[in-house]
Amino acid sequence: MNIEEIKNLKTFDERYKYNIDEAIKTKEIKYKSGKVQKLRYLSWAHAHRIGKSIDENFSWKLLLNEKGSCIHDNTVIIEMKFEGKIEQLRYPFLDGRNQPISNPTGSDINDAQMRGMAKLFAMMSGIGLYLYTNEDIDKIGEETQATKTPRKTEKPKMTEEEKQEKKEKCIKWIVDNISKVEESRQAEVLNNLDLLDLDSLELKELKIIYKNINKELEKGA
Numbered sequence: 001m002n003i004e005e006i007k008n009l010k011t012f013d014e015r016y017k018y019n020i021d022e023a024i025k026t027k028e029i030k031y032k033s034g035k036v037q038k039l040r041y042l043s044w045a046h047a048h049r050i051g052k053s054i055d056e057n058f059s060w061k062l063l064l065n066e067k068g069s070c071i072h073d074n075t076v077i078i079e080m081k082f083e084g085k086i087e088q089l090r091y092p093f094l095d096g097r098n099q100p101i102s103n104p105t106g107s108d109i110n111d112a113q114m115r116g117m118a119k120l121f122a123m124m125s126g127i128g129l130y131l132y133t134n135e136d137i138d139k140i141g142e143e144t145q146a147t148k149t150p151r152k153t154e155k156p157k158m159t160e161e162e163k164q165e166k167k168e169k170c171i172k173w174i175v176d177n178i179s180k181v182e183e184s185r186q187a188e189v190l191n192n193l194d195l196l197d198l199d200s201l202e203l204k205e206l207k208i209i210y211k212n213i214n215k216e217l218e219k220g221a
Contacts, residue, residue, distance in 0.1 A: 001020050013126065015127045042122060050127055060117050071104065087124055091113070091116025094111075
């Protein structure tokens with residue numbers, strides 16, 4: 001990497017195409033699944049040096065929230081001024097496997113701001129941006145093993161023969177137990193139906209009567 005060469009690059013595209021492989025770092029991430037991923041990135045020190053070499057007014061800072069904390073919903077916000085433009089970037093707290101951290105330590109915060117600074121510089125200058133080309137696909141630092149909600153086991157549908165058998169059992173139970181219900185309550189419990197009408201009801205309607213009788217029997221117990 002040659003600073004003088006970089007300073008002579010005039011367009012964003014020229015900077016994007018400039019090879020800075022000798023200045024990048026590689027980090028190997030091993031996941032529980034056995035997958036190994038190599039992350040390549042421009043170090044914050046090189047980014048700062050290049051930024052100052054190109055633009056003497058280059059600067060960046062960590063933004064604080066209204067409570068004076070630098071933590072914004074598990075991210076830090078970096079603000080950078082480069083070549084007269086000011087832009088911001090949110091960067092998450094990531095652990096050694098590049099997984100999100102919910103309770104960051106001081107070291108986690110420092111890592112996030114430095115990584116965020118290097119990435120924002122790449123986005124604004126074009127230098128080293130090619131390192132993030134596949135980020136939308138591979139999601140740097142992300143190996144999601146989504147927790148799937150177990151599906152409820154669906155009960156197999158009853159055949160017509162099974163439905164009829166259940167209906168007959170339910171009707172028999174109703175006929176055998178309705179007499180145990182207080183006489184003044186029987187009509188309401190039966191939904192004002194005659195016992196002779198039970199056979200014309202659907203199974204779900206019979207179950208309602210079944211539950212009504214059960215409630216009355218529990219009261220008298």
